[in-house]
Amino acid sequence: xxxxxxxxxxxxxxxxxxxxxxxxxxxxxxxxxxxxxxxxxxxxxxxxxxxxxxxxxxxxxxxxxxxxxxxxxxxxxxxxxxxxxxxxxxxxxxxxxxxxxxxxxxxxxxxxxxxxxxxxxxxxxxxxxxxxxxxxxxxxxxxxxxxxxxxxxxxxxxxxxxxxxxxxxxxxxxxxxxxxxxxxxxxxxxxxxxxxxxxxxxxxxxxxxxxxxxxxxxxxxxxxxxxxxxxxxxxxxxxxxxxxxxxxxxxxxxxxxxx
Numbered sequence: 001x002x003x004x005x006x007x008x009x010x011x012x013x014x015x016x017x018x019x020x021x022x023x024x025x026x027x028x029x030x031x032x033x034x035x036x037x038x039x040x041x042x043x044x045x046x047x048x049x050x051x052x053x054x055x056x057x058x059x060x061x062x063x064x065x066x067x068x069x070x071x072x073x074x075x076x077x078x079x080x081x082x083x084x085x086x087x088x089x090x091x092x093x094x095x096x097x098x099x100x101x102x103x104x105x106x107x108x109x110x111x112x113x114x115x116x117x118x119x120x121x122x123x124x125x126x127x128x129x130x131x132x133x134x135x136x137x138x139x140x141x142x143x144x145x146x147x148x149x150x151x152x153x154x155x156x157x158x159x160x161x162x163x164x165x166x167x168x169x170x171x172x173x174x175x176x177x178x179x180x181x182x183x184x185x186x187x188x189x190x191x192x193x194x195x196x197x198x199x200x201x202x203x204x205x206x207x208x209x210x211x212x213x214x215x216x217x218x219x220x221x222x223x224x225x226x227x228x229x230x231x232x233x234x235x236x237x238x239x240x241x242x243x244x245x246x247x248x249x250x251x252x253x254x255x256x257x258x259x
Contacts, residue, residue, distance in 0.1 A: 013070075014059050017159045019050035020074045024081025025150045030089045031134060031143045049147075057154050073159075080157070083169045084150050087176050087252055088142065091244050094180035095133055098188035099126025105195040106226035107219045125230065129187065132234075133241055142245065149252055156256050172251055179244050186240040190233040191226050198225050 023046050026032050032042065102108075103123035122130075137143065202218045230237075 014057055014159065015050055015054045017059075017073060017077050018053050018057055018154070019046055020077035021081040021153070022046045022049050022053075022150065024078035024083075025085045025146070026081075028082050028085030028089050029143065029146060030085075030092050031137060049151075053151065053154060057159060059159060077159070080153070080169070081150065083173065084146065084153070084252065086173060087248050088146055088245070090173075090176045090180040091183060091241065091248060092130055092133060094183035094244070095129040095187060095241065096122060096126045097181075098184035099123050099129045101184070102188050102191045102195070102226055102230065105192060106222045108223060108226065125226070129237075132238075136238065136242070137245075140242075142249075145249060149249070149256060153256055168255055172255055175251065176248055179247060183241055183244045187233075187237040190236075191229045194225050194229040195222055198222050 026042050026046055032045070100123055103125045106125075108124055198218075198221060202221070
């Protein structure tokens, strides 16, 4: 029994580093990191996964032995996990931005809802797009793939070796943010184009019938057109978002390397 206690005590630094990497992932993971999930549940999940992985991970020989060095090592592991989560979360941010653009053009930005993932007010269109994407993400098993990728990093990126991945990771994050902007435009382009044509048509009508209250009429017409076009373009928008998610996971695999 004393030998087992000593062995467990010697594994505590490894356990802390593993938990730090997993904690960084779950803080920014699109589904498991949502504010709607209780913090205690996320903490238990982190500790459970770390307890299972710790026996398979070894601490490098050049591990820091000072409090400052340990804090820096923990911070590096948290940043690596957060990077993995942010790469996927950026795709959802693109949907929120696209929904905000459509809502502003359609006059729907006045009515906002509380997004359960962030507990912040978002437009109706943005919340719908994000929640729909979350359902698809769960159906295709994206959360399991992301956790599997994080677990693979313990083989391809050993503990305390996160500095070498920092440059490649920051470049990859910039590429994913650019891809997120492309997703926002591809998903909302049909609705934005339709709303532009509606504005042009309303402009001609206001010149032809100046006695018509074009503001009241235009508000209803643009809202209806926005919903109809978004519903009609939902399959193509889903394909665009899945294509972006596929690119993100492929780039993530290249960053991690064979595990």
